[in-house]
Amino acid sequence: MTPSLSRRTGSQSALVRGLRNSRSLIGLGMIGAIIALAIVGPALAPYSPSELVGVPYDIPNPDTLLGTDSLGRDVLSRFLYGGRNLVWMAIAATTLGLSIGIAIGMASAYFKGMTDEILMRLVDIQLAFPSVVFALLFVTMLGPSPLLLVILVGVSQAPSVARITRGAALGVVERDYVQWARAVGIPTRRILMSEVLPNITSPLLVELGLRLMWSISLLAGLSFLGYGIQPPNADWGLMVNESRNALTIQPWAVLAPILAIATLSIGGNMFAEGMSRAIGRTEGTK
Amino acid sequence: MTNASRAASRTIRGWLVRRSALAILMLLIVSFLIFCATQALPGDVALIVLGKEASADQVQMVRQQLNLDQPVLVQYLRWLTALLQGDFGTSLVSRVPVTDILLPRIMNSFFIVTLSMAVAVPVSLALGVLTATRKDGLADRTIMAGSIMVNALPEFVLGLFLVLLLSTSVFHVFPAVSLLSPGKPIWTQTDRLAMPVITLILLQVTYLYRLVRGTVIDVLQTEYVQFAALKGMSPRRILFRHVLPNALVPAIQAAGTIFAFSVGGVVVIEYVFGFPGLGTALADAVGMRDIPVVQAAVLVISVTFFVVNIITDIVSFMLTPPGRGGRN
Numbered sequence: 001m002t003p004s005l006s007r008r009t010g011s012q013s014a015l016v017r018g019l020r021n022s023r024s025l026i027g028l029g030m031i032g033a034i035i036a037l038a039i040v041g042p043a044l045a046p047y048s049p050s051e052l053v054g055v056p057y058d059i060p061n062p063d064t065l066l067g068t069d070s071l072g073r074d075v076l077s078r079f080l081y082g083g084r085n086l087v088w089m090a091i092a093a094t095t096l097g098l099s100i101g102i103a104i105g106m107a108s109a110y111f112k113g114m115t116d117e118i119l120m121r122l123v124d125i126q127l128a129f130p131s132v133v134f135a136l137l138f139v140t141m142l143g144p145s146p147l148l149l150v151i152l153v154g155v156s157q158a159p160s161v162a163r164i165t166r167g168a169a170l171g172v173v174e175r176d177y178v179q180w181a182r183a184v185g186i187p188t189r190r191i192l193m194s195e196v197l198p199n200i201t202s203p204l205l206v207e208l209g210l211r212l213m214w215s216i217s218l219l220a221g222l223s224f225l226g227y228g229i230q231p232p233n234a235d236w237g238l239m240v241n242e243s244r245n246a247l248t249i250q251p252w253a254v255l256a257p258i259l260a261i262a263t264l265s266i267g268g269n270m271f272a273e274g275m276s277r278a279i280g281r282t283e284g285t286k
Numbered sequence: 287m288t289n290a291s292r293a294a295s296r297t298i299r300g301w302l303v304r305r306s307a308l309a310i311l312m313l314l315i316v317s318f319l320i321f322c323a324t325q326a327l328p329g330d331v332a333l334i335v336l337g338k339e340a341s342a343d344q345v346q347m348v349r350q351q352l353n354l355d356q357p358v359l360v361q362y363l364r365w366l367t368a369l370l371q372g373d374f375g376t377s378l379v380s381r382v383p384v385t386d387i388l389l390p391r392i393m394n395s396f397f398i399v400t401l402s403m404a405v406a407v408p409v410s411l412a413l414g415v416l417t418a419t420r421k422d423g424l425a426d427r428t429i430m431a432g433s434i435m436v437n438a439l440p441e442f443v444l445g446l447f448l449v450l451l452l453s454t455s456v457f458h459v460f461p462a463v464s465l466l467s468p469g470k471p472i473w474t475q476t477d478r479l480a481m482p483v484i485t486l487i488l489l490q491v492t493y494l495y496r497l498v499r500g501t502v503i504d505v506l507q508t509e510y511v512q513f514a515a516l517k518g519m520s521p522r523r524i525l526f527r528h529v530l531p532n533a534l535v536p537a538i539q540a541a542g543t544i545f546a547f548s549v550g551g552v553v554v555i556e557y558v559f560g561f562p563g564l565g566t567a568l569a570d571a572v573g574m575r576d577i578p579v580v581q582a583a584v585l586v587i588s589v590t591f592f593v594v595n596i597i598t599d600i601v602s603f604m605l606t607p608p609g610r611g612g613r614n
Binding site: 128130131221 | 308312313315316319320323324331334335400423433434437438439440441442443446447449450502548549550551553554557568571572573575577579586587588591592595604
């Protein structure tokens with residue numbers, strides 16, 4: 001078998017193999033369900049998310065199935081609208097974090113020496129900030145625009161991805177086919193993209209699940225602190241912030257969004273768990 | 287002293303020196319980054335802080351206080367020199383020295399983080415050993431599934447679930463809001479501390495116990511433990527002689543990690559319960575664009591985070607003999 005053939009089948013089946021584990025499948029299902037809810041939700045909402053439909057903190061009744069919030073807006077409608085921003089921002093931030101992290105990690109492993117040293121110290125600096133604090137620092141003066149939040153969350157996810165990528169890629173860059181490609185002068189970019197990257201997909205799939213989970217946590221947390229999506233928009237984290245003082249009178253305004261956020265982040269974590277188990281097992285038996 | 291041990295102590299000293307030098311350099315870069323993110327921005331910083339309706343006097347005062355009329359590098363150096371002399375500036379909002387605002391807050395946060403760690407570390411050790419020795423049993427699998435779920439939750443979601451469970455309709459055990467009464471020492475107000483501390487403990491235990499469990503499982507499979515069992519050593523002695531000392535090293539390393547992430551996580555957790563700590567001080571200051579308070583709070587958190595990571599590194603370097611897991 002030629003090396004390239006074995007590599008291609010190996011990388012493709014990393015996802016398939018991982019999904020054979022029931023945990024990762026359930027995790028993916030949970031994520032899928034919430035994404036579907038976020039996309040379809042607005043079409044199903046009985047009212048507009050900003051419309052005042054009743055008295056504040058009304059308990060669930062036939063008109064407003066989940067009751068009303070602090071201003072008398074329909075909780076169900078706000079809930080159905082409120083996932084959109086979180087979902088797209090989390091996906092965008094995770095993609096950004098993975099891209100930066102993979103680029104840094106592969107460059108570090110491939111070029112070694114000074115490049116490696118400098119890149120890894122950069123990673124250390126970013127790791128000196130807890131992610132929430134890092135985001136708050138920049139939001140202070142620049143204001144919480146969705147784009148800035150995506151960038152901040154993405155950048156704060158990158159160091160962990162970079163470390164994992166570097167660790168996995170260190171073994172791959174020593175292999176014969178990479179050395180051969182280097183010797184015959186194939187452009188570095190192509191070596192990294194088509195020789196190195198396909199061989200480190202397994203740990204990166206685990207990382208994907210974890211990063212998605214952290215992005216959701218972080219974005220929802222910032223919204224909850226009041227530094228995410230701004231009122232009067234509907235957003236799950238913001239809904240919790242607005243209604244948490246009425247937890248005893250009208251728990252639904254808080255419970256609905258936190259259940260959705262919990263499903264999303266537990267889904268991400270289960271996907272990662274299942275993946276790492278499936279990969280660990282097959283690699284262990286090899 | 288033998289040659290070998292002299293060489294070993296020299297490598298340790300060399301490593302320590304290099305590690306500390308690098309740490310100081312990195313802290314300088316961190317401080318510069320904090321400064322740049324808040325003060326070296328395009329546009330008029332004073333106007334961003336005060337809004338467009340600010341009077342000329344107010345703008346002038348902020349400019350003067352933050353040295354905004356100087357070049358950025360001069361601003362940074364003045365800020366840094368003042369910091370090194372213990373002067374964190376004055377709040378733009380309350381006109382009170384930043385140290386007066388933050389010091390009690392830091393003590394409060396430090397108190398709940400340390401208290402939670404004091405409970406979480408021994409509990410995790412015990413739980414990790416217990417579940418490892420009953421690996422794949424019903425209890426082990428239930429606790430594992432539960433801990434994975436708890437760990438996946440954002441801090442505020444976990445906190446609010448606990449509020450729903452412990453402070454509202456289900457059981458009314460603790461007050462949901464942790465506003466402290468000023469004037470009374472913090473440790474006498476146990477009911478106010480309960481919710482944030484329980485949330486922290488849950489987050490810490492669910493992470494730490496899994497690491498302990500993993501290590502114990504590994505140690506139990508080593509040849510020396512198997513040999514000890516074969517030669518008839520009692521399970522209890524195996525546990526105390528072989529398993530626990532080995533499980534302690536990763537536990538200490540992880541405890542450092544946990545302390546560090548609790549320092550970050552505490553921001554959101556304090557906010558959930560309205561606990562007057564460093565985290566709520568930062569969250570409030572961000573909203574009011576109170577630059578000196580934000581700078582100081584972020585600096586304190588990241589320096590703590592950074593220093594704890596280094597201490598963890600050093601401790602684990604000392605615990606693992608040179609050449610067997612150290613960096614050289």
